[in-house]
Amino acid sequence: MQRRQFIHSAAAAAVASSLSGLSLAQETSRPLRIVVPFPPGGATDMVPRNMQDVLSKLLGGQPVVIENRAGAGGSIGMAEVARATDGLTFGIATLSTQGVNPAVYKKLPYDAINDFVGVTEIVKAPGVLVINPKLIPAKTFAEFVAYLKANPGKVSFATPGNGTIAHMWGAQFLKSTGTQMTHIPYKGAGPAINDLLGGQVPVYFDQVASSLPHIKSGKVVALAVSWHERLEVLPDVPTYAQAGHPDLNDPSWFGLVAPKSTPAAQVERVQKAIIAALKDPAVKQRMAAQGLYPSGTSSADFTKQIASEVAKMKKVAASANIHMD
Structure with missing residues (x-):
C-alpha cells in the first residue's frame, strides 16, 4: 500500500x-x-x-x-x-x-x-470472432470457413449497427475468406450479444473485452482474435494470422x-x-x-x-x- x-x-x-x-x-x-x-x-x-x-x-x-x-x-x-x-x-x-x-x-x-x-x-x-456453438457446427476457424463455403449466404452475422467497426471487421472477413454471410445490424452491442446468446443469430464480430465473460462461460466459442500473439486470457484461441489471414489481425x-x-x-x-x-x-x-x-x-x-x-x-x-x- x-x-x-x-x-x-x-x-x-x-x-x-x-x-x-x-x-x-x-x-x-x-x-x-x-x-x-x-x-x-x-x-x-x-x-x-x-x-x-x-x-x-x-x-x-x-x-x-x-x-x-x-x-x-x-x-x-x-x-x-x-x-x-x-x-x-x-x-x-x-x-x-x-x-x-x-x-x-x-x-x-x-x-x-x-x-x-x-x-x-x-x-x-483485440477483436474476436465468436459463434453460438448450438447453431454452427464448428470448433475451429478452418471448420467455420468450410461451413460457410458449404452454405453460401445461409449464415448471418450480427454487429452493433451499420457502419460500426464490427461491420467493417465482418466485411473484411468475408473478403479475406471468400465467403458469404448476411449482415444483421442491431441498435447497439447489448441487443446483438443478447440475440447471439439466445440463438437468434449465430455469428458476432466483437471486442474481447465485452465477449470474454460469455467465452469463459462456454456460451459462445471464440474462433480467432485480432492480435499479434495469442492472448493470455484466451490462450487456446489463435490469432487471425495464425489462422492464415494476417490482413484481419489489426x-x-x-x-x-x-x-x-x-x-x-x-x-x-x-x-x-x-x-x-x-x-x-x-x-x-x-x-x-x-x-x-x-x-x-x-x-x-x-x-x-x-x-x-x-x-x-x-x-x-x-x-x-x-x-x-
Whole structure:
C-alpha cells in the first residue's frame, strides 16, 4: 500500500509540474469531464472507469466525471466534445468514432481530424470472432470457413449497427475468406450479444473485452482474435494470422481526445496523468482481466494515428461499398 501511495505521489508531482505556470488550485477546483460516446457497460465505458479513481488522485484530487452521451454510432457524444470550450471536457475516442464514422458518413456533426487534438491512445482492444456453438457446427476457424463455403449466404452475422467497426471487421472477413454471410445490424452491442446468446443469430464480430465473460462461460466459442500473439486470457484461441489471414489481425483501440481549442498545457497535464495511471498495478490488473492492453502514446503520435485510421477505413468502406448517407 505504501509503495502504491508513493507511486501516486510521485506521478502526481510530475503531472503538476507540467502545468507551466497554470494554478494547480484553479485546475483542480472544477471537475474534469470525460464523455463516453456509447452506453454504459460496453468496452468503451470500461476504459475510463478502470482508471477514474487513480486518475483523480494523479490530477491532485481533481474530480473526474464520466458522462455517457450515446447515439448515432458515437457521433452525438463526439460532437458534444468538439463543441466544448471550457478546457475541461475530453472524449473517449474509438476506431469507430475517429476512423469508421468519417469513412462511412458523408455528413458528420464533427470533423474527426480537424475538430480535435489527440491526447493519448489509452489501450489496444483485440477483436474476436465468436459463434453460438448450438447453431454452427464448428470448433475451429478452418471448420467455420468450410461451413460457410458449404452454405453460401445461409449464415448471418450480427454487429452493433451499420457502419460500426464490427461491420467493417465482418466485411473484411468475408473478403479475406471468400465467403458469404448476411449482415444483421442491431441498435447497439447489448441487443446483438443478447440475440447471439439466445440463438437468434449465430455469428458476432466483437471486442474481447465485452465477449470474454460469455467465452469463459462456454456460451459462445471464440474462433480467432485480432492480435499479434495469442492472448493470455484466451490462450487456446489463435490469432487471425495464425489462422492464415494476417490482413484481419489489426486490433481496435480506445484513446482520449480534446477539443482543438484546449490549452496545450492542459492536454499535456492530462496526457501525463493517464500515462501514469496506466502504470498503476490496480489499473493494469483490471485492464488485463478484460482483455485490454495499455499503450499510452504522445499527443502528437495519437493525432497522427487518427488521420491514418481515417484514410485506412475509407479504403475498407469503398472496397465493401459501405456508406450510411
